[in-house]
Amino acid sequence: xxxxxxHTHPILREDQRGPAGAAQLIRRARAHGIEHLVAxxxxxxxxxxxxxxxxxxxxxxxAAVMRAHPHFVTGFCYLNPLLxxxxxEAEVARGVARGFRGLKLEIANNARDACMxxxxxxxxxxxxxxxxxxxxxxxxxxxxxxxxxxxxxxxxQRFPRVPIIMxxxxxxxxxxxxxxxGCLNVVIDTSGAAPEAGLVEFAVEQLxxxxxxxxxxxxxxxxxxxxxxxxxxxxxARTQRMLLHDNASALLRLP
Amino acid sequence: xxxxxxxxxIGAWPFTFCDSHTARSLQTHLKxxxxxxxxxxxxxxxxxxxxxxxxxxxxxxxxxxxxxxPVPVINPALANWREELALVAADTRVRAVRILPNYHGYRLRxxxxxxxxxxxxxxxxxxxxxxxxxxxxxxYHAMKIKPVPAADLAALLDxxxxxxxxxxxxxxxxxxxxxxxxxxxxxxxxxxxxYDTLNHLREKVAARxxxxxxHTPLLITAAARAKLDTSTRSKNERVALxxxxxxxxxx
Numbered sequence: 279x280x281x282x283x284x285h286t287h288p289i290l291r292e293d294q295r296g297p298a299g300a301a302q303l304i305r306r307a308r309a310h311g312i313e314h315l316v317a318x319x320x321x322x323x324x325x326x327x328x329x330x331x332x333x334x335x336x337x338x339x340x341a342a343v344m345r346a347h348p349h350f351v352t353g354f355c356y357l358n359p360l361l362x363x364x365x366x367e368a369e370v371a372r373g374v375a376r377g378f379r380g381l382k383l384e385i386a387n388n389a390r391d392a393c394m395x396x397x398x399x400x401x402x403x404x405x406x407x408x409x410x411x412x413x414x415x416x417x418x419x420x421x422x423x424x425x426x427x428x429x430x431x432x433x434x435q436r437f438p439r440v441p442i443i444m445x446x447x448x449x450x451x452x453x454x455x456x457x458x459x460g461c462l463n464v465v466i467d468t469s470g471a472a473p474e475a476g477l478v479e480f481a482v483e484q485l486x487x488x489x490x491x492x493x494x495x496x497x498x499x500x501x502x503x504x505x506x507x508x509x510x511x512x513x514x515a516r517t518q519r520m521l522l523h524d525n526a527s528a529l530l531r532l533p
Numbered sequence: 534x535x536x537x538x539x540x541x542x543i544g545a546w547p548f549t550f551c552d553s554h555t556a557r558s559l560q561t562h563l564k565x566x567x568x569x570x571x572x573x574x575x576x577x578x579x580x581x582x583x584x585x586x587x588x589x590x591x592x593x594x595x596x597x598x599x600x601x602x603p604v605p606v607i608n609p610a611l612a613n614w615r616e617e618l619a620l621v622a623a624d625t626r627v628r629a630v631r632i633l634p635n636y637h638g639y640r641l642r643x644x645x646x647x648x649x650x651x652x653x654x655x656x657x658x659x660x661x662x663x664x665x666x667x668x669x670x671x672x673y674h675a676m677k678i679k680p681v682p683a684a685d686l687a688a689l690l691d692x693x694x695x696x697x698x699x700x701x702x703x704x705x706x707x708x709x710x711x712x713x714x715x716x717x718x719x720x721x722x723x724x725x726x727x728y729d730t731l732n733h734l735r736e737k738v739a740a741r742x743x744x745x746x747x748h749t750p751l752l753i754t755a756a757a758r759a760k761l762d763t764s765t766r767s768k769n770e771r772v773a774l775x776x777x778x779x780x781x782x783x784x
Contacts (some may be wrong), residue, residue: 293620293727306729310763416674451671452550471668472724473756475749476550497728504758 279519282526283307283315283507285409285445285493286471289339291323293497300343303497309503309511312530316493317343318409319356321384326423328358328386330365335446337369341376343532352408352530354380355466359387363396370400379530380443381409389425389433398437407529408442413449413470427454434461441529443491446470447481465525467493479523487517491525534756534768537776538571539565539661539721540746542702546576548673552750554595559749560601566754567633569599570776572661574631578606579666585617585678592624594734602783604629604661608637609645615652622656626782629659629699633666634681641685650693657784662686665702665724667751683707690715697782701746705730709737719782721746722760731764731774740770744779 283359288300295303300317307315319336328336330502333356340353349439355373357366370381377458381401387393389410401408410433415426434442442464444450449470450457452502455477466489481490494504526532541563545553554562556573563571573595577587588605595601605621607614607630621627624628630653641662653660665680672678686700700720703711705727708720716739727733734743747757761771777780 303728414671417670417672470566471671472726472748473753474668474671475552475751475753480550492727494590498726500726500728500730500760502763503726503730503756506753506756506759508632510753510759 279311280523281492282523282530282532283312283492283494283501283504283528284530285467285494286315286317286496286500287320288317288343289320290481290497291320295325295497295500297342301346304347307496307501310505311471313350314503315351315509316354316380316409316530317351318354321382322354326385327360330361333358333361333369337373337378340378343524344377352380353378354382354407356382356384357397358405359383359393359397360390362393366396367400368445370404372407374404378406380409383408383410383425385411385420385424387423387452388421388429390429394433395448398433398440401440402437408440409467410442410444411446412444412454413446414451414454416453427457430443430464431457431461434458434464438463438529441465443467443529446495447490448472448474451477454481455484459484465489465529467491469493469495469499469504469520473503478507478511480515482513482517482521487513487520488525490521491529492522534761534772535776536568536570537779538568538746538747538749539699539779540723541571541573541749542576542751543573543594544576544587544773546751547580548667548676551753553619554750556591556598556601560598562749562754563600566747566758567588568754570602572604572629572779573601574604574606579633582609583613584608584714585613585620588621593625594619595626603627604631606631606633608632608689609643609649610637610639614645614649618649618652622658627658629661631661631663631701633663634685635678636666638726641681641689644690647692650689650696654696656666659699659782659784661699661701663701664707665704668724673728683711687711690718699744699779699782702748705734708734708743712738712742716742718742719744719778722757723748723752725760729764731766735766740766740773741778742776743774744782745775
């Protein structure tokens with residue numbers, strides 16, 4: 279089975295994971311049969327709101343992982359939209375020049391905030407995918423800066439031509455799946471928290487098999503566990519193939 | 534490899550789309566995943582006003598089903614917990630009981646818990662403390678339930694240093710923090726995860742303190758197997774985690 283992992287953090291300071299640790303993680307991914315992964319950067323390094331220089335460092339590290347593992351790693355450019363339009367545009371330009379194929383948003387701000395407009399316009403201009411961290415805020419109460427699936431739906435409706443990966447199926451839950459159901463530019467990755475039974479099947483039932491992608495969130499999650507969310511589900515083999523590979527391949531224009 | 538699962542359930546859970554298992558369907562499901570034996574508790578005892586009816590059904594429906602070891606739920610906050618314990622302990626298959634302090638409204642520091650510990654010790658039964666049943670971030674919106682404080686379990690173990698306890702549902706950081714401090718404690722792998730789970734845990738935790746657990750049907754059974762099956766730890770160690778450690782822990 280061919281596998282693309284759309285959600286990994288090969289560099290992670292919290293885990294003392296630098297370039298050597300990234301190489302170790304990539305070896306582990308290969309051992310699980312993963313043939314390509316998306317590196318999202320150490321997005322919570324320093325704080326949830328990084329400076330221009332810190333954002334550049336995070337993306338420099340992602341670019342270095344791409345260079346060290348050509349044809350295996352696709353980088354996404356991390357952004358802090360609160361730094362303003364010119365900083366966002368400059369960093370996106372730097373990322374595009376390095377071959378990044380997407381933009382990564384974490385918890386500097388909520389996806390419904392006005393500061394997202396330059397991010398989304400840049401994504402549209404450069405043909406990039408936006409991967410937005412999301413989690414149900416029902417029990418977390420951080421919505422001022424932490425994106426709920428309803429906020430992803432708002433973002434998607436404002437920018438319907440930009441493809442969005444809403445991260446963390448398990449964190450978004452049933453309500454999150456339903457929140458983005460009508461937003462055809464939104465797909466969901468299967469990462470997030472423990473592998474709760476029944477959710478992947480529900481997502482496929484509601485959104486269709488083309489709108490669900492495999493993602494692990496490694497190293498925070500175990501590759502084997504993350505893969506088993508799909509291979510251990512009731513989905514048929516063809517659907518599993520779409521989630522594990524074909525959907526990501528088409529979205530990221532990978533061979 | 535033989536698997537002895539430390540954490541499975543029968544009955545329905547109303548807040549997710551997970552399966553609702555009878556004892557027989559659970560046995561079939563586990564067998565399909567290569568799990569030969571399992572400790573099984575009744576989900577019906579978690580939210581009901583008293584665990585008795587669900588325990589009775591557990592004992593009745595698991596009878597004759599090879600491989601399912603019933604683990605009734607005891608609620609020491611209820612006045613009849615001694616009668617309930619006596620009832621379930623009369624069934625010779627019962628070797629441990631499970632408590633859920635955060636769902637049943639008491640702390641592990643409560644006097645009744647000390648009394649329960651004494652009663653279990655007198656009967657030669659083991660204690661499973663459900664530290665976490667559901668990721669509290671994903672609880673149903675009307676349920677305001679937090680994990681059992683780890684410090685409360687530590688205090689219980691300090692008061693009863695010979696008590697054989699299985700902590701169920703700890704996250705990876707909790708396992709790494711608390712297990713080295715309490716070498717007599719066994720913990721299950723229900724919520725333990727890192728990109729290479731076992732190698733990561735073993736940096737801090739002794740192999741003999743960890744036990745395989747799937748948390749079926751709330752979590753995906755195959756995902757629990759993957760933690761061991763895809764690990765690079767030695768065969769002997771994986772065998773110990775898959776069944777040996779829990780087998781040794783049970784009376």
